[in-house]
Amino acid sequence: MTAHGGRSSDDVLWQLDGQLLDVLDGVCGSSEASYERVVAGAYLVQLPGERRPSTLVWLIAGPQAVAVEVFVMHVTAECVDPAPLHRFLLARNLRLRDVHFATDEVGDVFLVGSLPHRSLEAGGLDVAAVDRVLGEVLELLEATQPALERAAYGDGPLEEALATKVRTDGAGRRPAGTPLSAPRRDGRR
8 A cells, every 4th residue: 555656654654753753842842731652653742721731632643634633521421411512512613723523422522633744755744733733722622611511511510520520531532533543542431
C-alpha cells in the first residue's frame, strides 16, 4: 500500500511522527501544556485549564490528516432526556472551525476534527495550525463545560458523585469513526 507519491503508509507515518514531535516541542515549549508520545504517530497533549483542571487531546497521524480527538464528558443514566444536550451540541457546531462536537455509541460527548497536512515535501504540519486547534479546544471547553452539564443534567448543580462521574477522564475511549489504529489507554466501558 502506498501513499504520497509511492511512499508506503509506514514511511508517511514515521515522517509525520517526527514532524508531530517537532511541532509539539514548539507548541508546548512556550506554554504550560505537555505531551506524551504513546505510540508512533499518536500523541496525547495535556492542556491545563481553570474549569477543567486538565484536558487531554489526542493527535493521531494519518495519511491525509492528523486526527484531533478530545473527551468532553460522560453522559450517564441520570441524563433522562439527551435532546437538550444534542440541540446544544448542534448549535455550537455551527460556530466551530477546526473541531466539532460528536457523540459515541453510548452517548458520551467528544470533540473531533482533523488537521490536513500539506505534502511531506512541503514541510508537512504547521505549528500555527496545531497551536490554533489546541487553543480552540481549550477555550471552547473552558467556556462551555457548565452549559454542557446543564443541557444534559438540568439547571441545578451536579451532586459531587455525579459530577466526578461525568467529568472523569475518558481519554482511553475512542469516539465513533476513530480509526481502529488509534491507541487506547484504558479499557473503560
